[in-house]
Amino acid sequence: MTTMADPALAADLTQYRTQCRKWLAEARIPEVPLSLTERFRVLREWQHTLYEAGWIGIAWSREAGGQGLTHLHQLVFSEELARARAPQPIGLIGLDVVGPSIDRFGTLRQRTELLPRLLSGEDIWCQGFSEPEAGSDLSSLRTRAEIDGDDFVVSGQKVWTSWAHLASWCAMLVRTNLDAPKSRGISYLLVDMSSPGIVTRPLTQMTGDQEFCEVFLDRVRVPRENLVGELDGGWAIARHTLGTERAAYTLRRRVEYEVALQDAIDELSACPTRDADPRRGYRVRAAVGRSHVALRVLEAQTRKTIGRLAADTGPVPEDSVDKLLLNDIEQQVYGSIADLLGPLRATPAARPLGLDVARWAHDHLYSRAASIYGGSSQIQRNIIAERILGLPRD
C-alpha cells in the first residue's frame, strides 16, 4: 500500500513479506486431493506445518499462542500464500472467526484449554449459526438450550455448517430465553462435536463438494462452563464475529482472484489457436480486460479497507460496500473466464484455449455462493441504503 502512513510499519511489512516468500519457496506445498476426507487430512497436516513454522495466528496475541503481530502481517502472509499457489490451512473458521471471539469474550479456562489446540490444527472448529428457518434473519434462530443442573440441554437443527462432519468443536448460537426480544435471548455455546445426540449430514454443493452439513441436535448435554460471555448475551459476540471476519476475508479473496486471473492469462497466452477465429480472439481479450478492470476496482476499494484494518476500527457500514463489490467482482471474473470454455465446459478433461475446464467450471459455480453467504447482497444493500445513505428503515 503506497499510502501506508507509518514508514516503520511499512518497512517491517516489506521485510516480513521477504521472509514469507523465502519460507514458501523452500516449503513442500501439498497437492490438494479431490476426496474430501483426504483433503481434510492433508490440509490439517499443512496447518500443523505452518503452525510449527510460526505462520498461524499471526495477529493473535502471544498469550493466546499467536505471534503478536498486526492484521497487516497476517494479510501479507495470506497474500504470499495465495501467490505461491499454496492452500489455506484447514482451520480457517477457527482461526479467523471462532478463535478471536473466544480470545476476546471467553473465560481463562476456555482460552488456555482450547486456543492452543485450535491454532495447531489439533482441533478443527465449525460454526453453528444459520438454521433452516433463520438465514438472513439470523436472530430468529430456534435451537433451544435449557439449563439442567450443570449442563445446557440443546435441541434443534443447524445448517450450512462447514466441515461439521469432520470438526471436533462447534461454536453455536442457541436460544436460552424465549421471553426476551429475539436478539436478546441468544447465547454463544462451545459444543463438543463428539457429544451424544449430534448427527451430521453433509449437503452436496452444486460444485460436487461436500463442505457443509446439516447438524441435528437431540438433547445434547453441554457443560455450563462452555458458555462464552453472558447468558443471553450471545448476539453481541456473533456480531463481533461476523464483523472481524469481513475485512480480512475481503482482502484475502482479492488476492486469490488476482492469482486466478493471472493463471487464466498464463493458460490463454500459451494457447497458439487463441486467435484462430477473430470472433473468439475478440471475446478472449474482452473477458481478460473486463476481469482486470474489475480487479483494479476492487484493489482501489480495499486500500481503504486496509486503512480500517490497520486502525482497528471494528465493523462499519462501509464493509457492506466491500462485500457487495467483492461478490459482484468474483462472479464477473469467474463468469468471464468460464464463458470462454464454450460448449467444452461440459467436458472437464478438455482444455479449450488452454483453459483447465475442471478448475474454471468449478470456480465459476462456486462464485454463485459469494452473493449468498456471509450476508446476502440484498442484506448488504439494505445496510448501505439505511446506514450509509440514511433512507428510512422498512
Added chain:
Amino acid sequence: MTDTLAEVEETVDAYLKRSYDAQRRHALTRCQGWDRTFLEEIADLGWFALAVPDEADGLGLPLSAVGAAMMSLGRHLVPGPLPERLLLPALLLRHLDGGGSDRSDLPGAVVALVDPAAHGSWSVDGGHVRGEPAGPAGSMLPVRFAREADLLLVVAESAEGTAVHLLSSRGPGVDVEPVESADPTARLARVTFAEPAGAGTAPVLTGSAAERFVTELRAWAQILAACELAGIAVGLVAETTAFVQVREQFGRPIGAFQAVKHTLADMYALASSLRNLCDVTLEDATSSSADELLMLAAVAKAYAADAAVRVCESAIQMHGGTGFTTETDLHLYYKRALALRAWYGDHEELTHRIGDNLLTGPQLAEPRSTS
C-alpha cells in the same frame, strides 16, 4: 488521496458551492460553455495555473491536481473548455524544449485538441487527421471549442512517426467550421487542414519526444474524463438520495421502498468505487512508468465510462417522469456523461485493449501488494 489533492478538490468544490448555482449552470449551458467572463473568473482564481510549472509562473502541482479539480467540476457540472485549459498548457510546458520558455502565451491560451485517438475507432467516420511531410492533413469532426480556441494542438501520426503541431486556429490552411452541438456543455466544430496546413511553422515536438508527449496526453485525457465522470456519479447519488427522501407516493417517501433502496445502494457502490479508483489512479499516476500510466488510465476510463452512465440512468429512473424532462438538470449530467463515455475510448473499446495488452504485451498484471 494525498492531502494536496484533497485540498484542491475541496477548494474548487467550496467555490462552486458558493458561486455557482443552477441558474449559472443554465446560463452557461445556454451558450454551450463559451463565456469569456466566466473563464476569466476561473483564471483569476488560479485554477488554470494549478499544474503549470513554477518556471512558467504556475503553482507547480503535479497533473494529479487537475484530476482532483475535475472531480469537483464534474459534481457541479461546469460546462466549457475547462479540461483543455487545465491540462493542455501544463502538459505542453513540461515537454517543450527549454520548459517552453518561448511560449509565454500558453498558460493564458484556450487550446483545442485535435487528436484522432479521442474518437477511438470512430475517427474514420469523424474524418481522419494524419501527418504529411508538409504538416497535418485531413479533417476531424467534432473538435471541442475549435472555433473559440486561440490555438489548435494537433497530433499528426504517419508511417514516419508522430508530430505534434501547435497552430493558430485562424492560420493559413486551417479551416474551422462550426457544427450544431447536441452536447450542452461544449461547442463543436469540424477542423479541416488544407494541404499544407501551418506552412512555415515546424512541429513543436517530433520523434520520441512527440511520442512521449502523446502517450501522456492520451493517458491524462482518460484520467481527467474518469475524474469528471466520478464527480458526476457522486453528485447524482447525493442529489437522488435527497430526492427519494422527500418525494412521497402511497403515503410515504419512495426511499422507504426496498426497490428504490436497493437501486440507491447500487448507485452508491458504483459511484464510491469509481471515486476510489480515481483517487488511487491519481495517487499512483505520479510515480508510474509510461506503460503503467497507460494501463492505469485505460482502467480508470473503462470503469468510469460504464459506472457513471449507469448511475445517471438510475438517477433518471428514480426521479420518475420529471427525470425525463428538462425540469431538473439530470439531462445535462446525462448528456455530459454520454459525451465523456466515448471520449478516448468507452468501456467496450478499452477493456478489449487492456485484455490485448495483458495477453500479448508486457506483463503488467503482477498482483498489487498490501505494502
